[in-house]
Structure formats: structure tokens, C-alpha cells
Amino acid sequence: MKQILRSYDFGLLAIILLLSIFGLLMVYSSSFAFAEIKHGNPQYFFTKQLMWLIIGLTLFFFVSIFPYQLYGRWIIPIVFLTFLLLIAVLIPGVGIERNYSQRWLGAGPLIFQPSELAKIAFIVYFSKVYTNKQKDIESFTKGVLPPLIILGAGFGLILIQPDLGTGTSILLACGMILSVSGIRQVHFWSLAGTAAAGVAVLAFSASYRLERLTSFVNPFADPDGSGFQLVNSYLSIGTGGVTGTGLANSVQKLGYLPEAHTDFIMAIVAEELGFLGVAMTMILYLLLLFKGFHIFQKTENPFGRLLALGFTFQIISQAMINLGAVTGMLPITGITLPLISYGGTSMVITFISLGIMMNISLQQNYRLKYKKAGNTTPPNRVKGEKTYHSPVWNG
Structure with missing residues (x-):
């Protein structure tokens, strides 16, 4: 236990706790009026968010001492399970429909969103496959294309739900992994251009997506219709000024701004x-970005490096997509703000992702401390992982 505490990345932990506690505070502030009207309990959403926060933190601490290399060994069943869940959510009577989207599985209050699990599955899959394909990485057909086919199938299932925002965030994270995996530049930029064109075509192919695009360009053209949410978001932002109206003093949350406690x-x-x-919020996300890239740079294990980069970019890109939608710089996609927005599945998956990042950092910190002490490389305790070192397993 002492070795774990000495190697633990308390800087990363502090950023995570600050974001999640701030998010819990803002969920209560933004939802108590709506919760009172809809559920007769002003603390309804706050209580549920607190429950998910406790569950998320518990999973985070467990995952942070669980060897990340094992995810690579289990990648086939992880991806297979993810595809089963993505298919199941589309089956009538099995998937749960909300707001014209069929994205959830479960019963009663216990529901979850399989597309959130897909974030972890595809980042682990891409990191592991492109670590193993280094000898063929310059060959498009042998090294690059096969994982893209799997990703494309998963993206298609997520799009059918429909959930273009989550699908796009997964594409961006996997694209970042691909960009540093050693792929030839001509292959990478060709794929990036194709993906961008494909997302653009999909954005214009459905009426509801086209409506979101037109409202994003000029929300005041239909302020009581498609532009209603963004116009009221502008009113919230404009009213706040430099110091704001004070905690819990928002007017827009009183039924004017839809999804005030979520998106x-x-x-x-x-x-x-x-x-x-x-x-302050942006600074915390920037610190998380810098911390993630620091873990990526210091990690010697290629699989761990790609995992750290993938999870960092996925979380930060999701935050940027959300902030872009709130400020009118990007179309509204319905994607949540990590660790801050209300939502159980999103919070738990984000904590698991950060827990994996913590384990990568913990292992590397332990290895560096071990070497600085003048010792040789610790013995490998996980079969097939030459660079695996963990105070959990090495005592």
C-alpha cells in the first residue's frame, strides 16, 4: 500500500475531484427548480448525481490499481460485448427510447447507455491493435484498414440510435491514436478527409440534424423553434457578465433553457x-489535458502510451464539443460535459477512463522510482507484457 501511495498521481486525482465536486454543486444549482416541479423534490437530481459520483469514484479507485495491460488481453470479449449491447439497444421492446432516440438499456431507474461503453472499448481496441501491428503499420491493407472496418461498424450502430455526437467523439479519439501509431501521413490525411466528409454528409442527411445545423448558423431566424435552446443559452451567458448573478440565482433554469442541468x-x-x-472550469480541463499528455509522454509501454492519449483526447474533445454547442460555435449534438453534466452512465464511464489513466501513471511512476533507487527492472508478473511493472503485483 505504501508503494501505491508513493506512486499515485495525486495531481490527476486533485483535478478529477475538483471537476466532479464542482459538477455536483452546479447540478443542484441548475436543477432544483425543475426537480421540484417535475418530481416534488428539489434534491432529486442532486441525490442521483451524488449516488453516481460515489459509484464512479469507487470504480475509479479500483480501476486505478487494476493492471491496464489486462484490458489488451481481454479486448476480443470486450469488443464483442460492446457490439452485442449496441445491437440490443436497437431491438424494439429491448432498447429504451427517450426524446426520439433509442440509446438506452435497462429497467426502471437502472438504465445505461451502451454507446458510452463503446468509448472505452474502441480506445482500448485501437491502442492494442496498433501496438501489435507496428511491423505492418505502413501497409494500408494489412496494418491500417482492418481496425477501421470494426470502428466503422460500431460507428454505424451508434449513428442508427441516433447519436452522432458520441460517435464523432469516438472517431476523434481513435483518429488521434492512429495519428501517433506510425501510420504514413498520406494514409492518415486521406482517412481524416474521408471521415470529415462522411460526418458532414451524415449531418445533412437527416432533417433533425439539418435543423440543428441551420439553428446553429442563425438561431434568431427561429427563436421560438429550432433556435430556442441556443438563444436562451446566449441569454444565460450574456446575463452572467464577469462575476455572474450569484450561485443559484439563474433565471434561465426556471423553465426557459432546456437541458439546463445536462447538455x-x-x-x-x-x-x-x-x-x-x-x-475556472476551462483551466481545470486544460490541466487535465496537460496531465494526460504528460502521462502519454513519460509512459514507456507503447500500449499504455496510446491508451493515455486516447482517453485524454476523448474526454477533452467531448468537453470541447459540448462547450462549442453551448456557445454557438458548433452544432448542438446532445453530448454532455464530462464530470460536470448530470448523467449516470457518462459519469461512470468517464471515471473508469480516468482510472485507467491513473493506473498507467501509477505503474510508470513506480518503475521510475524503482530504477532511481538503483534497482534493476522489476520482474514481469503478467505473461506477455515485457514492460509491465506494478506495485500492486510486485509487492
Whole structure:
């Protein structure tokens, strides 16, 4: 236990706790009026978010001491299970439909979103496959194409739900992994251009997506219809000014701004805490970005490096997509703000992703401390992993 504590990345832990505690506070502030009207309990969403926060933190601490290399060994059943769940959610009577989208599985209050699990599955899959395919990485057909076919099939299933926002965030994270895996530049940029064109075509292919695009370009053309949410988001942001109206003093959350505690929680942050509150949140995400890249740079295990980069970019890109939608810089996709927005599945999956990053950092820190002490490389305790070193298993 002492070795674990000495190698633990407390800087990463501090950023995670600050974001999640701030998110819990803002979920209560942005939802108590709506919760009172809809459920007769102003603490309804706060209590549920607190429960998910406790579950998420528990899983985070467990995953942080669980050897990340084992995910690579189990990647086939992980991907297979993910595909089964993505298919199951589309079966009538099995998948749960909400707001014209069929994205959930479960019963009663216990429901989850399989596309959230796909974030972890495809990042682990890409990291492991491209680590193993280094000898064929310059060959498009042998080294690059096979994993892309699997990713394309998963993306298609997520799109049918429909959930273009989550699918796009997965594409971006996998694209980042691909970009540093040693792929030839001509292959990477050709694929990037094709993916961008494909997402653009999909965005214009459905009426509801086209409506979101047109409202994003000019929300005031239909302020009571397709532009309603963004117009009220602008009002929240504009009202906040530099210091905000004060915590819990938002007017827009009183039935004017839809999804105030979920997708558009940042607009309430801007209204109640002003520019200073937004700047503080952005600084925390930037610190998380720098911490993730630091773990990527210091990690010697190729699989761990790609995992750290993939999870970092997925979480930060999701945050940027959400913030872009709230400010009108990007179309509204319905994607949540990591660790801050209300939502159980999203929070738990984000904590698991961060737990894997913590384990990567913990193992590398332990290895460096072991070498600085003048010792030789610790003995390998996981079959087939030459660079696996963990205080959990090495005592």
C-alpha cells in the first residue's frame, strides 16, 4: 500500500475531484427548480448525481490499481460485448427510447447507455491493435484498414440510435491514436478527409440534424423553434457578465433553457458565476489535458502510451464539443460535459477512463522510482507484457 501511495498521481486525482465536486454543486444549482416541479423534490437530481459520483469514484479507485495491460488481453470479449449491447439497444421492446432516440438499456431507474461503453472499448481496441501491428503499420491493407472496418461498424450502430455526437467523439479519439501509431501521413490525411466528409454528409442527411445545423448558423431566424435552446443559452451567458448573478440565482433554469442541468449546464455556470466561473472550469480541463499528455509522454509501454492519449483526447474533445454547442460555435449534438453534466452512465464511464489513466501513471511512476533507487527492472508478473511493472503485483 505504501508503494501505491508513493506512486499515485495525486495531481490527476486533485483535478478529477475538483471537476466532479464542482459538477455536483452546479447540478443542484441548475436543477432544483425543475426537480421540484417535475418530481416534488428539489434534491432529486442532486441525490442521483451524488449516488453516481460515489459509484464512479469507487470504480475509479479500483480501476486505478487494476493492471491496464489486462484490458489488451481481454479486448476480443470486450469488443464483442460492446457490439452485442449496441445491437440490443436497437431491438424494439429491448432498447429504451427517450426524446426520439433509442440509446438506452435497462429497467426502471437502472438504465445505461451502451454507446458510452463503446468509448472505452474502441480506445482500448485501437491502442492494442496498433501496438501489435507496428511491423505492418505502413501497409494500408494489412496494418491500417482492418481496425477501421470494426470502428466503422460500431460507428454505424451508434449513428442508427441516433447519436452522432458520441460517435464523432469516438472517431476523434481513435483518429488521434492512429495519428501517433506510425501510420504514413498520406494514409492518415486521406482517412481524416474521408471521415470529415462522411460526418458532414451524415449531418445533412437527416432533417433533425439539418435543423440543428441551420439553428446553429442563425438561431434568431427561429427563436421560438429550432433556435430556442441556443438563444436562451446566449441569454444565460450574456446575463452572467464577469462575476455572474450569484450561485443559484439563474433565471434561465426556471423553465426557459432546456437541458439546463445536462447538455447546457455550462450556460448556467456562465450566468451564475460569470466569466470567472467559466475560466475556472476551462483551466481545470486544460490541466487535465496537460496531465494526460504528460502521462502519454513519460509512459514507456507503447500500449499504455496510446491508451493515455486516447482517453485524454476523448474526454477533452467531448468537453470541447459540448462547450462549442453551448456557445454557438458548433452544432448542438446532445453530448454532455464530462464530470460536470448530470448523467449516470457518462459519469461512470468517464471515471473508469480516468482510472485507467491513473493506473498507467501509477505503474510508470513506480518503475521510475524503482530504477532511481538503483534497482534493476522489476520482474514481469503478467505473461506477455515485457514492460509491465506494478506495485500492486510486485509487492
